[in-house]
Amino acid sequence: MSAAETAQPNEAAGTPAEESAYPSEHTDYLSEGEISVLSRYWRAANYLAVGQIYLLDNPLLGEPLAPEHIKPRLLGHWGTTPGLTLVYAHLNRVISARGLDMIHVTGPGHGGPATVACCWLDGSYSQVYPDVSRDGAGMARLFKQFSFPGGIPSHVAPEVPGSIHEGGELGYSLAHAYGAAFDNPSLVVAAIVGDGEAETGPLATGWHGNKFLDPVHDGAVLPILHLNGYKIANPAVLARLPREELDALLRGYGHEPVYVTGEDPERVHHALAAAFDHCLDRIAALQRAAREEGSEVRPRWPMIVLRTPKGWTGPREVDGKPVEGTWRAHQVPLSGVRDDPGHLAQLEEWMRGYRPSELFDERGRPWPELLAQVPDGERRLGSNPHANGGRLLRSLPAPDIARHAVPVPSPGTGQHEPTRVLGGLLRELMRDTAERRDFRLFGPDETASNRLQEVYEVSGKGWQEELLGTDEDLSRQGRVLEMLSEHNCQGWLEGYLLTGRHGLFSSYEAFIHIVTSMANQHAKWLKVSRELPWRMPVSSLNYLLTSHVWRQDHNGFSHQDPGFVDHMVNKDPETIRVYLPPDANSLLAVAARTLDSRDRINIVVAGKQPSFDWLDLDEAVHHVERGVSVWDWAGTDTGRTPDVVLAAAGDVPTTEVMAAAKLLREELPGLAVRVVNVVDLMRLLPPDRHPHGLNDRGFDAVFTTDKPVIFAYHGYPWLIHRLTYRRRGHDNFHVRGYKEEGTTTTPFDMLVLNDMDRYRLAMDVIDRVPGLALTAISVRQRLKDKRADHRAYVVREGQDLPEIREWTWS
Amino acid sequence: MSAAETAQPNEAAGTPAEESAYPSEHTDYLSEGEISVLSRYWRAANYLAVGQIYLLDNPLLGEPLAPEHIKPRLLGHWGTTPGLTLVYAHLNRVISARGLDMIHVTGPGHGGPATVACCWLDGSYSQVYPDVSRDGAGMARLFKQFSFPGGIPSHVAPEVPGSIHEGGELGYSLAHAYGAAFDNPSLVVAAIVGDGEAETGPLATGWHGNKFLDPVHDGAVLPILHLNGYKIANPAVLARLPREELDALLRGYGHEPVYVTGEDPERVHHALAAAFDHCLDRIAALQRAAREEGSEVRPRWPMIVLRTPKGWTGPREVDGKPVEGTWRAHQVPLSGVRDDPGHLAQLEEWMRGYRPSELFDERGRPWPELLAQVPDGERRLGSNPHANGGRLLRSLPAPDIARHAVPVPSPGTGQHEPTRVLGGLLRELMRDTAERRDFRLFGPDETASNRLQEVYEVSGKGWQEELLGTDEDLSRQGRVLEMLSEHNCQGWLEGYLLTGRHGLFSSYEAFIHIVTSMANQHAKWLKVSRELPWRMPVSSLNYLLTSHVWRQDHNGFSHQDPGFVDHMVNKDPETIRVYLPPDANSLLAVAARTLDSRDRINIVVAGKQPSFDWLDLDEAVHHVERGVSVWDWAGTDTGRTPDVVLAAAGDVPTTEVMAAAKLLREELPGLAVRVVNVVDLMRLLPPDRHPHGLNDRGFDAVFTTDKPVIFAYHGYPWLIHRLTYRRRGHDNFHVRGYKEEGTTTTPFDMLVLNDMDRYRLAMDVIDRVPGLALTAISVRQRLKDKRADHRAYVVREGQDLPEIREWTWS
16 A cells, blocks of 8 residues: 555546546645644544553553553454544544534444544543543543443444444444434434445445435435455455446445545545545535535435555554554454563553653643544534434324224224224324424335335335336435335434434334344344433334235245244343234224334234224223233123133234134033233233233233133244243143244135134134033034135135135124 | 337446447347247246236136136236246257356246246246146146145245245345355356345345355356336336446446346347357356466456336236336236226237247147257256255265364363364365365354364465455465355355255354344245255255354443344244254264254354363264253262252353352252253254154153253243243243343353353252252352352453363363
């Protein structure tokens, strides 16, 4: 890498004309004073990062470094640090100079020491953690806590003020950045993309977020692709591309790249400052064109490619092997420092090379001069309220759910498509937030397929590419976002929520597994955030899982998977809620509750196909409040002890349980059947395992402790056992559900194949109520025959029996 | 779209010189005879696709179409079909003309009718499904079975001969294609990428597979990006890009794109034929350069961009709205055909427009003329053995595990890093397959971090980008593949296995969640494949999950997640195996068994940190064979009834259980403690739930039916309850495990926070053995104090207690 390569502009062919505005060489772009400030700030930040990795004591190197000053266990990642601190320094400069409202997203993994160092320097850190004060005592704590028991992780995490992004699992920086920028027209989100994370799938499609960013109503995202060349142990794919190939890729992603390359700090400072100024000028110009001149051309947003050595300013060689600029700089460049006097000396030389006395006064406070470009107050990257979104959060206008409720003169007579009814409520919310613009719907090309299309009447689908005459419901400013990337939908929504807004992600149930890992990380983020008093609650992440397993009969096995709930209930119980509304009105009641909640992940599973209405709105609201209800009107146990409990969780299970109850009433009128419905699945857990957990007395009162419970559950049946194994009556639970017997068939046949159909449930009752099996032998045979007849019809005719589809309960 | 746009070459700037070899206009590239064959074949395939979507009877339209000939439920996806049949027709042509060994991967979702039609035409379909014969009777069955109960799904699936790829969940076509091409030097994999799936993250990074494809030892991948413009309800992002932006993107991905655009079939036939010939010539030239001339320049592989109307040749308008060329053509263009005479007539007109009598004789057999370009025998895309990889599978050479075993003179004295020991075995396998080249290791930049680096001694990491002097272990022909994309690692391995080879994917445990959904789909693929007698068993997909939850103390909460097992045990039990080897030798025994298995997904969880050796090789092999063992030598119940069972599954739990057993022996010598170790987790399930399930007698003999069982499990504790809830002694099970109490700390503290440390386990015993709590009150207090002291030390000093780390069992 030669200094001459510094800040070469974009010579690649195909460069649009406006690109030439970026000057080709900048060796004296900044004044000496500016360079001096940047340089000192950068040295200070790097010093603080090295200190976090190595030092237990002696933070200012007031005395010669001795083994007892070194941490017993050396952890952390130096390699990415100097690039991150460099960018932070320059962001400070442009925020101050331009009065920008800016947050940053740090994509590279394990960038913790860099970002923590910088927000300690700007005072944000000490503001939320007063014991880590901006002085020598605080510096000692800052150093010790890093990757230390009871301390902080080695990557950017919820603990880091100013962050909405965790650098643990990689790949989501751009999606988070776009999510933050949506509907924040005056915000600029600087997104640092590591060349490691750039190899991930989510990041690779994350670039396309720019096709959904409205230059009028949304803010800007400024990607900074940091090519330091290496991952843990390998070169990075993008870093080794020939220049023209990389340039083509980034232009293909719709950006105008500006290159800053070098290893001479002063030259890089000049070039990077020029690049930032150029990019921010371009952003301002593009926004002006769209906002003031009405341009409808999709902007080619600028971006920066920063190519600097991995582990820059760290040891060049260790034990005779090159370190700076190689993958060996990834983690801790000098190992065994406590026991290796040579390494100890090299560390001391390295740290003293930053000249700490020029950086901190004798009490450990940063000299004011090096903070000259640090912005004030909430403009600091560590203190911008957008990065602590709960501070900006406004409650959604309460929807008038009564207006959307469907009439239910008697249970099981009418039918509605629950998600279509929900669409009306979402339409209302979309309309009522038209000015505020703080509510969005996300989905992978399925909003209409999931029957929520009523929202299009008040907000189209956001789309910044070409519009054709045949297009419908696309609009430049639409707040429905549809891209065939669950990763982007999830990442955008996370970024949107963490900056203080509201939203809902609707997905086919099976394919939500695509974002299992992201949901995992968001759940972890929320758990940790709740433990931080300075992080204000944000709006919950709401999933609507529809087109679910029981109605993917036509699409077949690959589309049938109800296991997302199983995954999520492993996460922190304070975070996870699972609702299975049995009908349209209960879906409305669940939606109103979940959209108004904070810091949760709400999973709502509801069908889009016409299905029976059981509850009027009042009943639905009460049912959702209770979470579990005995449906007296559906059972035959009024005034007597039940012989058996028939329980359901989910819309299709509810229909089957109701049908089974009807069959039993007709066939065995003497049997006392209790019908139970579970809408809030977490009620099944004991109260010490989940805040919604029903206490044992309540649970036993509903399910009894000694009667058979035939439980029809929407998903994998063993989940009900996992939730109830500590209940007294658990041994009596017999659960039916999806047992991975999927295929291409009809809805009724899906139930038969998985033994959850009405006939099977009724037979289960007969088999399990003591003494009944013998007396009801003929009933059982009748049910069995009917079931077989129906199945044969289905397989012969290719359709559900009309009587099954049109069957009504009352 | 105008016909004049057809087959414009690459005018975009930056085109390399060799590109000019592709001629700019082709209106008479093919002879009239060739055009006629292609055109008739294409019409036949389209006719067969429409028939599958609509017809229950009257397949040859021998009589006027009547409502009773129409399926009662219209399902299927017409939109993508004509593009897929077109490509298939042209692939036939080039395979025949060039004698190519080629398979295809159909990325677009729901392309079932197209591919099924084509492999019925070439006879492959009837060969594996003789009742679906290549005549009128077979055609009737072909039509009826599609999306019909007991029939086949609407997308390409395992049921489709010639496929290694399911078109249900989207995004993996390129990864599968590269996996198939690795180590198949004479194979060409044609990969059709839909413009919908192109938006997914996995596909977006899938393009980078070309940086890992060795032109000498690997075959070629020919991507065909099919831009038909629309997804379900939206335009596709790539389809709406301006031409120069799309061109830059594809060049940035390292390809030379060739464009074929049009809506006039004849012109498109000419242009597409020319494009295929050009691309295959380029592939041959690039391979020659690498193989014969020793070129080390990474090839810019050719690719085709095919832009044709969605639902091409289908109804132009329906009910006054445009359909062909819009998203309305996505599924069934004409609805309600049974009840709508107008739609019925339009369907008949559409189908007759293909002139069926020119396509099929009166007995429904395709006229031989239209099959003139169909290849013979195993060259047919539906019959290529690479797409039924079990037919080509050779068993791996059996590794000599004794050579890698670690000596264990007595249990718990020595320590080894289990994965490093495994690395030796993998090195041997890598060496022994150096000529065969049918074994590979995959991992996201973590092979060395996971301590498997001994393999580098015999095979480097494959890398086709620039090599620098400082690089280590990179090589052009390496069979270790490392890219920071779990999606690519998984997809490559799937493609590699499904074409008859072997492999292993090692990952940090927490981040394997990234491919949860892919693993899901692979499990479904294997389940369905096993039900198809013509699909031969393939080698199992082996996961090594290491850097696991208990040793991610330093990386913190985001790196701690053992839930992948929970997810996978929901899948078909015939497919899923889970092993938790307690030490190095048992990892060797597990590896030998899993690498030699077929049609499974084996999840092996093993640590990389030094940990105690418990079993010598013989004992380890026996332990793995049994799956669950009583470790007599570790317990104190020899010759007497145990008072308590201490069970462990996992390496860290084993150490803690052993330590707890030791504490109890010292503190309460009279107590009869049985020590049980579980290496094969599925043994816990009843035998009717899993083929490895222990029968009740065996289970009760090990765990007793009435004694307390304190079970230390590697992952979420409730999984053990979910597996054992039907066992007689289940109510006595008390399980400890990871309960999402993650943080940045030390290994010992992780155990304390999650209540799985030795002291807690010993206290659990005291609390649960009847009568013991009172007499052992002082022991309990001692344990409690010691635990608290240790924790305080850890938090103060930032390291594990030396005595905890160096503690030995014997």
